[in-house]
Amino acid sequence: QQPVQSPQAVILREGEDAVINCSSSKALYSVHWYRQKHGEAPVFLMILLKGGEQKGHDKISASFNEKKQQSSLYLTASQLSYSGTYFCGTERQTGANNLFFGTGTRLTVIP
Amino acid sequence: SAVISQKPSRDICQRGTSLTIQCQVDSQVTMMFWYRQQPGQSLTLIATANQGSEATYESGFVIDKFPISRPNLTFSTLTVSNMSPEDSSIYLCSVLGQGSTNEKLFFGSGTQLSVL
Incomplete structure (x- = not known):
């Protein structure tokens, strides 16, 4: 079953923070995060491989709670360039690399 | 990368035809x-x-509806x-990706198909 993301959509002003959640009813072996801008292909943001892992670069970070089968993406001090649709992706089995993407979260940052 | x-x-195609x-x-x-992506929706994996x-x-x-070829390591249809x-x-x-990018998926720019 497809991972469920929340919220479905969010509007932020520049400089505000946001959290995007990804929940799965099945065991998560890894969690991938991608961003897709309108009319463009998805672009890789980061991958979390282990439960409890946290990662980040610039002002975007993520955490992975393996027990709860959840991951969260944190965007701090948002910029206009953060606008787009964010997808989490999960594998059905470790190392399969065939990602099943979540329902998506549309993020809009306004001046 | x-x-x-x-x-x-x-492409815009007629019902009953095929597109590669x-x-x-x-x-x-x-x-x-x-993958397939309906407008405003998530990506759905078709096949590996x-x-x-x-x-x-x-x-x-199913293969009859979506046949795939992969003749070499750089090309697929x-x-x-x-x-x-x-x-x-x-x-x-x-x-x-390969090597240092072997955890990342890279995507093509997509084919927008409309069937009339």
Whole structure:
């Protein structure tokens, strides 16, 4: 079953923070995060491989709670360039690399 | 990183016809994937295409409807057969990076298909 993301959509002003959640009813072996801008292909943001892992670069970070089968993406001090649709992706089995993407979260940052 | 060229970028087709989408990668890659994305929706995995073996299809997708070829490590095609308006969607090919990028998927720019 497809991972469920929340919220479905969010509007932020520049400089505000946001959290995007990804929940799965099945065991998560890894969690991938991608961003897709309108009319463009998805672009890789980061991958979390282990439960409890946290990662980040610039002002975007993520955490992975393996027990709860959840991951969260944190965007701090948002910029206009953060606008787009964010997808989490999960594998059905470790190392399969065939990602099943979540329902998506549309993020809009306004001046 | 991998650079992917996908053709055509868009097409309008008649019901009952077939369309073949090409995906060319600038480097050799082991794993390629085909996704479908309805406007405003998430990406749905159609199949995994590995060179030298039959494609592996996900639930709801069958080889007769979506035959895939993978003749070498840089090229793949997806055919949408006997099309109906329900097949209208964006089709994306994707590859798993190699070496230091082997955890990332790289995507082509997509083929926007409209079936009348």
